[in-house]
Amino acid sequence: MYIRCNAGVLIMTLSGDLEDYVPVSYHPKAIANILSLSQVEAKQLITYNSRDMNGFVVHDLHDKPKHYYKRCAKGLYYNDMSKIDHATTLAGISTVAKN
Secondary structure, three states, X not given: OEEEEOOEEEEOOEEEEEOOOOEEEEOOOOOOOOXXXXXXXXXXXXXXXXXXXXXXXXXOOOOOOOEEEXXXXXXXXXXXXHHOOOXXXXXXXXXXXXX
């Protein structure tokens, strides 16, 4: 798969299982992963608050910390992973060729 991002055009050849989500594509030069709202809401409760935080809250079903997605100046929503105490990592990274 080809994707345009901060690093130019990348060929996505890796994928992994993001805990509690569907498999996602991965590239070590990309600064972000994009999750489909419809795929996230199939497994998690999502609420939207347009007054206080102008963003989404993804509520974990296993009593883990909530994930907050705030709107940036350009209108996209993001989760600043540098401001949380735990890290979310891709487990079981494999190449597309293997699959």
